[in-house]
Amino acid sequence: STTRRTGRAELDEHAAGVNTSEIEVVTTEGNRSHAEFMENVRQRLAQIPGVEAEVGQPISHRIDHLLSGTRAQIAIKLFGPDLATLRTKASEIRDEMAKVEGIVDLIVEPQVGVPQVQINMKRQEAAAVGLRAEDLAETVDTAFNGHVASQVLEEQKTYDVLVRFNDSARESVESIGRTLIDTPTGAKVPIAQVAEVRVDQGPNTINRENVQRRIIIQANVADRDLGSVIGDVRSAIGTNVQLPQGYFVQYGGQFEAQENASRLISILSIVAIGGIFLLLFIALKSARSAVLVMANLPLALIGGVVMVFISGGTLSIASLVGFITLFGIATRNGIMLISHYQHLMEEEGVSFRDAIVQGSIERLNPILMTALVIGVGLIPLALGAGEPGKEIQQPMAVVILGGIVTSTVLNMLVLPALYLKYGREKAVAAAKEYAPDGKFAAVRD
Structure with missing residues (x-):
């Protein structure tokens, strides 16, 4: 049987667009080993142009998702202030990781430029008529997203009354520029007089963690142990990728959890050996x-x-x-x-x-x-x-x-x-x- 889920809701903890799908397939491996079967699946998926695929099992994917927010064994998080620099350095890290033996399902978190209508305030012109940035932002927000002005009660149900501009006022850059905005003096001025309205490229998504912008490079491991692969990845990135000031890398996924668990087990092992000795001393x-x-x-x-x-x-x-x-x-x-x-x-x-x-x-x-x-x-x-x-x-x-x-x-x-x-x-x-x-x-x- 096969199931598929395309995208995730905007309010989901890990929202995703319709360009991503999760497909679960119940299969029979036959005479092949599990590793051979997974490798055959990866080879077939690699033949599909324009598709980046990650192959794994539902339970392990969920565990990885809980550990690092990604469905992969290795999650390298690159933090920094500028999105363009993040994408450039993420590509360099991906290229270095691709050279490491055992790395499979190598994917960089998709961040691409999309057409956007950008409204940049002309501060001197706006100050001349007494407008503040929040006044302009409030008008634009009402025009495009709408503003709940009141509520209507009908048959024990309440309905929001949403106020926003009609489609003709939002269909082009020129119509947006002609939109009138109230000033503190009572006069009305067009948005084009106090702001620059243009169509430009902007990021499709901005992901943050701990109030810092970040991009994730994720991968799985095959035919090698996770610890040695991480060691090679760290060495390659540290030697060949130069990060500007204010940018840093954080390693996560199964490896991070494995390190924490190893430290905990080491401590518990010492405690267990001490407890065994005390019990033996009491018994003997x-x-x-x-x-x-x-x-x-x-x-x-x-x-x-x-x-x-x-x-x-x-x-x-x-x-x-x-x-x-x-x-x-x-x-x-x-x-x-x-x-x-x-x-x-x-x-x-x-x-x-x-x-x-x-x-x-x-x-x-x-x-x-x-x-x-x-x-x-x-x-x-x-x-x-x-x-x-x-x-x-x-x-x-x-x-x-x-x-x-x-x-x-x-x-x-x-x-x-x-x-x-x-x-x-x-x-x-x-x-x-x-x-x-x-x-x-x-x-x-």
Whole structure:
């Protein structure tokens, strides 16, 4: 099925003219990958003369729209006072971006000159008859847009009475110039006497953000990660585009949101690791044991990093979330081992070395079963690269799947060895303190 929306209403937050259309098409990719299908669509649309097309998915377009006000992954906002200079510099930026590998759907916000009737006040002549600029503006506004003079009530409904000039008084520059305007002295003078009326080229639209004029150059990314493309774009613009004083560039879109999210996740990761340590210290009653459990985190990190490299080398926000999830799973495995070692020594009087061997064997099945269930559940998501709807789940699944493999295997080898070397003194002391009567003899090195 296909739907189309042409333009947007003037009162819409992002108004657009009838020269723009949004077309949503439900398609079947067949044997092609998602990336190949999108590239084929772009190639077909590029053959249509005079059309600038942007290809994407409805959900991602809406997210991009919320992030930067544009339906694209990259939104470069150029700010400055003069519209002509903005258009010139925007064209230079577009040319530099077109040279960057991975840039697709490159579009400059349309700003073109259109015929306009411009009325420029002759200040000396207007002052001679006592006219102010607002007097002229009010007359012109009433003539063209109309002025609500009153309201009429009819059958419980009110209707505005709009006063404006008839069509003959507005159909040409000459007729506008002959329009009479009242002066403070009571005399009437034609507009042409106090203002210059002419037809000239003017901008079709003036967009502002934070009270500053701006123009947007937008683009999407294909076959490369967003971060590296933005790095190349920044380098190209900074080196080859010279901006006059008062003009500056602001980078937005997914990249801006990704930077903010990365900073937030980094802070939360530190908080999470600190929280994990405190919980381990409370549960194991030993700072050394807590540190030994957390030594398993780098083991999980190895597999996650390797899988990110194998799957394309792109570290996204979803991947970072996967690492945090992975740290929790790896910590759980360490707790299962050390807490069982302590249980065997405290409750059953098993010696320190035997507790490590016996505890590792007894916890092997639960740890392997947990890893197997998680792995089987994540395989379909990990294999769904490029499929619509799996943009977030797939990178997260890849990280968790790789980390589960290395953390499970290395955890069963490294953690018992570390605990045997560094956990003996605290473990034996704790076991003697909490062991039931009659079992002290069994608790030994």
